[in-house]
Amino acid sequence: MSGLVIKGHPGIGDAVEGEALVAHDNFSARYDLDRIKGVFSRPAHKLYGQSYLGKVLVLNIAKGGVATAWMLNEMKSRDMAPVALLLNYANPIIAQGAAFARFPLIDRFDRDITELVRTGQRLAVDPKAGEVTVLG
Amino acid sequence: MRLTEHEQHILAGGLGPVRQKAMQQQVAVGEFFDAEDMVEVRQAHIMADTESLGEAGVAWLEELGKHPEKDRRVAIPTITDPRGADFKSYDRINHDAAYVALERRASDAFQALGVLMTDTCINYQTIMPPVMGEHLAMGDTGVVIYCNSVLGARTNYEGGPSALAAALTGRTPRYGFHLDQNRRGKSRFRVTHRPEGLEEWGALGGIVGRCMGSYYEVPVIEGIDAAPSSDEMKHLGAAMASFGSTALFHMVGVTPEAPDLQSVFDGTPPDPVEISEKAFADFMADYAPPDDGLDVVVFAAPQLSVLELEQVASLLKGRKVADDVACLIATSPENKAAADRFGLTRTMEDAGAVVLEGVCFYQMHARELGEANGWSRLMTNSAKLTNIIGGYGYRPVLGSMAACVESACRGRVVR
Incomplete structure (x- = not known):
C-alpha cells in the first residue's frame, strides 16, 4: 500500500519520517516504558521488550497520569525518544507533553490507525497537515 | 484560535520569551483540541516532582530562572503538588541523597519563578478550595477530579509544563471540562x-x-x-x-x-x-495477600487530612510498630504543622511511625526506596496507591485504616 495517505486531525510538532512500530494497545510513558533502556517494559503491553528508539509508534489511546507531560522532553533530551506518536485518541496530557517537547503527534484518524499501518512500514508524518503517508 | 489583544501581545513576545514560549505551547494544545479561545484561570497547581521532571526538566526550569524577574514571574497564584523528597526526614527512610539534591534544585528553581511550594495534592482541603464555576489549571489527577466534581470548578488535567504555562500567561485553552457540553x-x-x-x-x-x-x-x-x-x-x-x-x-x-x-x-x-x-x-479480593508477609504500611495517596491524621494517631496511641515493618504517613506541610501542634505527630512517632511532609510516596522514587529498605509487601488503605505501586515493584494489599495499623503493629497482614 505504498503511497497511501491517511488523514487525521492536525497535530503537533514538525514533519518526520520513520519506521512504524504498531500495536492495538495503549500508551503511557510512565507506566509502559523503561525510559533508560528505550524499551516497552510493562509485561502486559503488546510491545513488551521491543525498542521504540527511532520508531514511529502507532497505538490506540493515551493513558496514565500527569507525569507523562514532562517525559517526552526528558526522553528527547537524551536522544531516547520515539520519532513520532500516532494514536487513535490522544488525551490532554500527551498533547501538552508533545507541545512542550515539540514532539510529532497526530490522532483522530479516519479509521483505526493501528489497522491501517503495519510494523516495519516506512511512514512520513506531517503533523501540520494531520497526514501520514505510507512510503513502503 | 481567537486570541485577545493581550494574548497576541504575549505570543508576539511583548512580555518576554518565557511567556511567549508558554503561549506558543498553549496555542498548539488549543488548536489540537479545537479550542475556540483561551479562558482566564485563577490558580495553577504544578506536578513537578523530580521523578517526572528528570535532570532535563530541572535544568530547563533553572534556565527560566535566568531571565529578568518581570519576564519569569508567574502571573497568577501558583502552587505545587507533592515533591520527590522530604527535606527534613529523607535520611530516616534511606532516601538517596542524589535525588534529594536534585529535588532541592527543582524547589529553588520554582521559587525563582514566584511559585509557592505548597507540596500538596490536597490543596482543595488545605490551601484555597475552589469555587463553583471557577476556571483553574490543576496538575494532579486527584485534585482535578475533586475540584471538578465535588466543588463544580472547571479544569482539565494540566501536566507540569502545561500548568506552568498557565501560571505564566494566566490562561489556558478552553477545551475539555471548561466547556458545558463536556460536563x-x-x-x-x-x-x-x-x-x-x-x-x-x-x-x-x-x-x-x-x-x-x-x-x-x-x-x-x-x-x-x-x-x-x-x-x-x-x-x-x-x-x-x-x-x-x-x-x-x-x-x-x-x-x-x-x-x-x-x-x-x-x-x-x-x-x-x-x-x-x-x-x-x-x-x-484483587488486592488480597497470598500470605501474611508485610514490609511497609503506607498512609498516603492522597496526603492525609488533619482528621485522618487524628484517626491514625488514635489507632496508634500506646501501640508499637513491629521492628521489621515500617509505617509511613504522608501529609502536607500545613497539616504536618497542625499535627505537631495537636500532639498527633508525637503520638504516631512514639509508636514508631514516620510522619512525612510534602511528599506522597509513589512520587518519591518508590522503586529505589523499596530496594534501599527491602520493601515489597505494602499495605495501605488507599485504592489509588494499590493501583500505582505494583508498577514500582511492590505487592500491594488493600485494607481498612484500622487493619493497616493492626498489621503494622503485629508485623504481619491482619484483615
Missing part, C-alpha cells in the same frame, strides 16, 4: 452498598474507573443518599482518576451539577450498571 453525564452507575471505610470509597472509585473508556467519559453515580465526607470524596475521586483517567464524575443529589438524574444527562439516561456489595468484595 454532562455519559455513563450511569447505581450503588446498592454504601461504602464504609475510606478503602471502600477508594474501591468504588476503582470499580467505576475500570469501566471508563476515555478521558471524556463522565460517570454518574446514584444511590448514595447522605453526603459523603470530604475525605471519602477524596479517596473516591483519587482512585477513579487513577484507574480510569477520569476527570469529572457526578453523584446524584450530592455534587453541585447533579441535583437529580434528569438534569445531568442530555436526553434519556442510559441504563445503570449496578455496583453491589459483591463488586466491592471482588475489588478488595
Whole structure:
C-alpha cells in the first residue's frame, strides 16, 4: 500500500519520517516504558521488550497520569525518544507533553490507525497537515 | 484560535520569551483540541516532582530562572503538588541523597519563578478550595477530579509544563471540562452498598474507573443518599482518576451539577450498571495477600487530612510498630504543622511511625526506596496507591485504616 495517505486531525510538532512500530494497545510513558533502556517494559503491553528508539509508534489511546507531560522532553533530551506518536485518541496530557517537547503527534484518524499501518512500514508524518503517508 | 489583544501581545513576545514560549505551547494544545479561545484561570497547581521532571526538566526550569524577574514571574497564584523528597526526614527512610539534591534544585528553581511550594495534592482541603464555576489549571489527577466534581470548578488535567504555562500567561485553552457540553453525564452507575471505610470509597472509585473508556467519559453515580465526607470524596475521586483517567464524575443529589438524574444527562439516561456489595468484595479480593508477609504500611495517596491524621494517631496511641515493618504517613506541610501542634505527630512517632511532609510516596522514587529498605509487601488503605505501586515493584494489599495499623503493629497482614 505504498503511497497511501491517511488523514487525521492536525497535530503537533514538525514533519518526520520513520519506521512504524504498531500495536492495538495503549500508551503511557510512565507506566509502559523503561525510559533508560528505550524499551516497552510493562509485561502486559503488546510491545513488551521491543525498542521504540527511532520508531514511529502507532497505538490506540493515551493513558496514565500527569507525569507523562514532562517525559517526552526528558526522553528527547537524551536522544531516547520515539520519532513520532500516532494514536487513535490522544488525551490532554500527551498533547501538552508533545507541545512542550515539540514532539510529532497526530490522532483522530479516519479509521483505526493501528489497522491501517503495519510494523516495519516506512511512514512520513506531517503533523501540520494531520497526514501520514505510507512510503513502503 | 481567537486570541485577545493581550494574548497576541504575549505570543508576539511583548512580555518576554518565557511567556511567549508558554503561549506558543498553549496555542498548539488549543488548536489540537479545537479550542475556540483561551479562558482566564485563577490558580495553577504544578506536578513537578523530580521523578517526572528528570535532570532535563530541572535544568530547563533553572534556565527560566535566568531571565529578568518581570519576564519569569508567574502571573497568577501558583502552587505545587507533592515533591520527590522530604527535606527534613529523607535520611530516616534511606532516601538517596542524589535525588534529594536534585529535588532541592527543582524547589529553588520554582521559587525563582514566584511559585509557592505548597507540596500538596490536597490543596482543595488545605490551601484555597475552589469555587463553583471557577476556571483553574490543576496538575494532579486527584485534585482535578475533586475540584471538578465535588466543588463544580472547571479544569482539565494540566501536566507540569502545561500548568506552568498557565501560571505564566494566566490562561489556558478552553477545551475539555471548561466547556458545558463536556460536563454532562455519559455513563450511569447505581450503588446498592454504601461504602464504609475510606478503602471502600477508594474501591468504588476503582470499580467505576475500570469501566471508563476515555478521558471524556463522565460517570454518574446514584444511590448514595447522605453526603459523603470530604475525605471519602477524596479517596473516591483519587482512585477513579487513577484507574480510569477520569476527570469529572457526578453523584446524584450530592455534587453541585447533579441535583437529580434528569438534569445531568442530555436526553434519556442510559441504563445503570449496578455496583453491589459483591463488586466491592471482588475489588478488595484483587488486592488480597497470598500470605501474611508485610514490609511497609503506607498512609498516603492522597496526603492525609488533619482528621485522618487524628484517626491514625488514635489507632496508634500506646501501640508499637513491629521492628521489621515500617509505617509511613504522608501529609502536607500545613497539616504536618497542625499535627505537631495537636500532639498527633508525637503520638504516631512514639509508636514508631514516620510522619512525612510534602511528599506522597509513589512520587518519591518508590522503586529505589523499596530496594534501599527491602520493601515489597505494602499495605495501605488507599485504592489509588494499590493501583500505582505494583508498577514500582511492590505487592500491594488493600485494607481498612484500622487493619493497616493492626498489621503494622503485629508485623504481619491482619484483615
